[in-house]
Amino acid sequence: MTLSDIQTILNAEVLCGHDAMDREVQTAFACDLISEMLAYAGSETLLITSLINTHVIHTAEVMDAVGVVFVGGKKPADAIINANYTGIPLLSTPYLLYKCSGLLFSNGIEGCKRETTE
Amino acid sequence: MSEMNETENIHKPRLTMHFKVEEEDFIIAGEAASKTKKALQQLGLKQEIVKNIAIIVYEAAMNIVIHANYGEVQVIIVPAYVTVIAQDKGGGIPDVDLAMQEGYSTAPIEAQEMGFGAGMGLPNMKKCSDIMHIETQVGVGTTLKATIYLHQSDAKQVETGAMYV
Structure with a gap:
């Protein structure tokens, strides 16, 4: 499934990264804690979050996220999007975290692979 | 080149980066990570x-x-490994074993509102490194040293690539 398919499923707005919407997505990770994103999210994963600050965009870059979906209709300020433009597509969906995750899961997007081992 | 010189050579830093970090400068952390990654x-x-x-x-x-x-x-960054050294002046860590437990956090509410303070920082760093060492003194500060060994192919990249960065 591509990011464009995800945009359709989530009825999402693309905030930036229009030219990279053909990226493939296989796994996703939903979380509002930066360290948990860094600890558990595998590379090339779609990040789903309600955080809209600069840190989440840096984190997406560090964890090699394939894209970021902001839930609940949230959008980072334009200044944050422009200053931190990393080439990673940023999307905003009106759905809340549970519904957004459920829709993607039922369409075949699995949880990311880097689960806890203990 | 003699064997002695080669051994010395793989421990010679090819690239060093410094990031000054101030209290409550939340932006600098992500920027430092981003610059390091690049x-x-x-x-x-x-x-x-x-x-x-x-x-x-x-x-x-x-x-x-x-x-x-x-x-x-x-x-x-040296050819054989990468070392990250974080030194600070501050309160120190009263109980390192406790701080190493996943989920234990003493971060204030302002940090938690930004998504930090999950209590995963130190365990996360340990997972990402081959060796991690913490020296800390309450009321004085903390020095953390994390080392990541590079595979031979990566070490070769450092030798040849460092001059272009």
Whole structure:
């Protein structure tokens, strides 16, 4: 499934990264804690979050996220999007975290692979 | 080149990065991680290694921002390994074993509102490194040293790539 398919499923707005919407997505990770994103999210994963600050965009870059979906209709300020433009597509969906995750899961997007081992 | 010289050579830093970190300067942590990642990518290191080192820099810098008065994060790249050294002046860590437990956090509410303070920082850094060492003194500060060994192919990249960064 591509990011464009995800945009359709989530009825999402693309905030930036229009030219990279053909990226493939296989796994996703939903979380509002930066360290948990860094600890558990595998590379090339779609990040789903309600955080809209600069840190989440840096984190997406560090964890090699394939894209970021902001839930609940949230959008980072334009200044944050422009200053931190990393080439990673940023999307905003009106759905809340549970519904957004459920829709993607039922369409075949699995949880990311880097689960806890203990 | 004699064997002695070759041994010395693989421990000679090819690239060193310094990031000064001030209390409550939350932006600097992500920027330091981002800059580290770009530099290591330019050197041509493998994606997983680059990511692990960037995570260590992010978490180490964020710990200083949240818990210390000021400090510095250094990334030292030699062909055989990469070392991240985070030194700070601040309150120190009263109980390192407790701080190493996943989920234990003393981060203030302002940090938690931004998504930090999950209590995953130190355990996360340990997972991403081959060796991690913490020296801390309550009321004085903390020095954390994390080392990540590079595979031979990555070490070769550092030797040849460092001059172009």
